[in-house]
Amino acid sequence: MPPTKAKPLWIALLLALIVLFVLFKQRDQDSHAPLHGSGDRAIPVEVAAIRRGPLFLQRTFSGTIEPRTQFIVAPKVGGRIERLYVDVADQVKRGQLVAQLEDSEFRQDVAEAMARLAVARANQVEAESRLEIAKRELNRTSTLNQRGIASESTLDAARSEFLASQAAVQVAAAILNQEQAGLAASEIRLGYTRIKADWQQGDDQRTVAERHVDEGNTVAANTPLLTIVELDPLIAVIQVTEKDYPRLAVGQQVNLTTDAFAEQLFTGTVSRIAPIFRKSSRQARVEIDVPNPGHLLKPGMFTRCTLTLDHFVDAISVPAMAITRRNDRTGVFLVSEEGTSVIWQEVQPGIQDGKQIQLLDTDLHDGLVVTLGQQLLDDGDTIRITTRRPDSATETMKP
Numbered sequence: 001m002p003p004t005k006a007k008p009l010w011i012a013l014l015l016a017l018i019v020l021f022v023l024f025k026q027r028d029q030d031s032h033a034p035l036h037g038s039g040d041r042a043i044p045v046e047v048a049a050i051r052r053g054p055l056f057l058q059r060t061f062s063g064t065i066e067p068r069t070q071f072i073v074a075p076k077v078g079g080r081i082e083r084l085y086v087d088v089a090d091q092v093k094r095g096q097l098v099a100q101l102e103d104s105e106f107r108q109d110v111a112e113a114m115a116r117l118a119v120a121r122a123n124q125v126e127a128e129s130r131l132e133i134a135k136r137e138l139n140r141t142s143t144l145n146q147r148g149i150a151s152e153s154t155l156d157a158a159r160s161e162f163l164a165s166q167a168a169v170q171v172a173a174a175i176l177n178q179e180q181a182g183l184a185a186s187e188i189r190l191g192y193t194r195i196k197a198d199w200q201q202g203d204d205q206r207t208v209a210e211r212h213v214d215e216g217n218t219v220a221a222n223t224p225l226l227t228i229v230e231l232d233p234l235i236a237v238i239q240v241t242e243k244d245y246p247r248l249a250v251g252q253q254v255n256l257t258t259d260a261f262a263e264q265l266f267t268g269t270v271s272r273i274a275p276i277f278r279k280s281s282r283q284a285r286v287e288i289d290v291p292n293p294g295h296l297l298k299p300g301m302f303t304r305c306t307l308t309l310d311h312f313v314d315a316i317s318v319p320a321m322a323i324t325r326r327n328d329r330t331g332v333f334l335v336s337e338e339g340t341s342v343i344w345q346e347v348q349p350g351i352q353d354g355k356q357i358q359l360l361d362t363d364l365h366d367g368l369v370v371t372l373g374q375q376l377l378d379d380g381d382t383i384r385i386t387t388r389r390p391d392s393a394t395e396t397m398k399p
Contacts, residue, residue, distance in 0.1 A: 047368040
């Protein structure tokens with residue numbers, strides 16, 4: 001194509017592009033004009049009523065069921081387990097015999113201690129007889145010395161023998177006491193082979209939760225044999241962050257649910273609140289007493305614990321969706337009495353109960369607030385209500 005004919009074609013294409021750009025720009029301005037209230041078109045929004053009534057701040061924490069008390073059965077002496085009298089899930093009474101260690105060596109120790117005690121008693125009798133003889137000899141020598149028949153050296157020898165006999169009696173008595181103590185210790189060690197569940201506090205009957213050994217095992221002293229727990233009441237343990245910690249108090253009521261009994265609601269009471277936070281998690285341990293008369297709950301179960309941390313009898317609240325941020329301020333768009341425009345109202349949020357948020361120190365008591373579409377609004381914009389969200393007293397309506 002000759003160059004003289006191509007130039008008008010390029011000019012025509014350039015003009016066409018300019019016209020399309022102008023039309024697109026105008027269309028874009030027209031489409032955004034109503035969104036900022038500069039046009040006559042109303043912005044469609046959804047609204048909901050300001051609610052007045054009771055409001056509760058509730059939190060649900062994940063926790064674990066644990067026994068409030070547990071007793072570890074362990075022998076005080078080592079040996080081979082000859083017999084286990086209970087097993088997992090068995091009921092155990094306080095002081096009941098639960099295991100027996102092989103005791104032949106301990107019985108032999110008792111027999112040897114008894115033999116040593118008999119020897120000690122015989123030695124004491126012998127020492128007392130020698131003391132009696134030494135005493136008579138001392139008396140006779142003293143009499144002869146007074147008559148001038150026995151010399152002073154003979155008298156000294158008799159006196160020395162008497163004193164030695166007295167000391168021998170005392171030594172024999174001490175050895176006798178020692179052997180008696182040895183016999184008592186041997187009998188105590190023999191008693192340790194009979195292992196009993198001797199917990200001190202709580203109910204007189206508990207349940208075997210775990211068995212750690214089998215019959216025939218050789219165990220050292222203080223090796224755990226059985227774990228015995230109390231199943232009523234139990235405790236639920238939860239971890240609480242700093243945000244919720246100030247609202248907790250001993251005695252607060254708690255509702256608990258478990259996966260095992262999804263349709264059943266259990267209740268409990270906050271019993272202990274840790275005074276420190278763990279450095280690793282920045283959380284504090286909270287214990288909840290849970291009555292368990294039917295023994296449905298078991299230690300180790302997962303649970304969800306719901307606590308009411310605060311409540312207001314007559315609170316002003318709006319749906320959480322109505323809360324909007326504008327220039328670092330928090331507020332809501334209040335629908336005018338005519339229902340055709342909105343007013344920006346700054347508010348101070350309080351507690352949140354589900355989808356409702358409390359408004360603190362507010363003069364708002366009734367009316368409607370925008371819950372959907374407020375991101376397109378400014379103060380004074382014209383609106384068109386498409387949907388009114390239902391609350392406890394109203395149903396969804398469409399004008």
